[in-house]
Each structure stands twice: as C-alpha cells, then as structure tokens.
Amino acid sequence: MFARDLMNTPVITIREDATVAEAARLMLDRDVSALPVLNGNDRLVGILTHSDFGLSPKFRPLSENIYSLLGSTSTFEHMEETARQVGNKRIGDVMRRSVIVVHGSDSVEHVARLMLRWQIHRLPVMDDGKLVGIITRHDFLKLVAGG
Secondary structure (H helix, E strand, C coil), X not given: CEHHHHCECCCCCEECCCEHHHHHHHHHHHCCCEEEEECCCCCEEEEEECCHHHHCHHHCCCCCCHHHHHHCCCCHHHHHHHHHHHHHCEHHHHCECCCCCEXXXXXXXXXXXXXXXXXXXXXXXXXXXXXXXXXXXXXXXXXXXXX
C-alpha cells in the first residue's frame, strides 16, 4: 500500500497572507486539525496545526498561551483583546516552515516510520512539486479498522 492509497483529498489549505482568525474559522468549519499553507504560486511553504494556536512561542507574550489565559484570573475584556490580537496575526508569521512531506509513491510503512520518528500527526503528500493529499494519524486508525 502506498501513501496515495491512504491520503485524503482534496486538501483543505490556506494562504500565507490569511489571518489566524481565518484559519481558525476554516478549521472549525471543515473539521480539520491542520492546514497546509500555500504561497501565491500554490507552493507548499508551511503548515499550521491546531496546537500552534495556543502553544506556539510566536504568540507570546500576548497571553503566555491560550490555556493559561483561560485558566487565569484575567478579565473577559483581556481575553477578548488577546483573542483579537492572536486572530489578526498573519499565517506566514506563525506557521511552521519546516514541513516534512511524503510522496504518493512512498510506502505506508515509510509514512508511519516518519510520523513516529518525528512525532508528527499529519504529513502532506506531494507529487511533481504539488500538494495532492494529506495523511493523518486518523487514517491509520481507519486502516486498522478496515476502512
């Protein structure tokens, strides 16, 4: 079995000039936990995951992280202001630029080894320099469950 047999298509993506608020809305609306980031030439230039919203050092010192903000004694107004500041940031400023990718012809075993070795939960699938799919941990659960 190959990566192309396991990958999800079409891939929900976002442009690097979009805002974090736009990315959050897209993730919620499309029920995805990651967005490959494309530049104006449709080239993969990064990835934004759900964990980047609260845990990325790039958002600090806005709120330390969203979880401590929600658990703190801060006011509702402070939480709103922090959310607005985070939401206005550009994807290109907060995305992960170093993206490990696989190719459609790579074996599923190779994909699994990469995910385990680098402790990542999703891998974009590229063919001929273009993003053609994405594989997530969830896809391996579906494989084990038989579909």
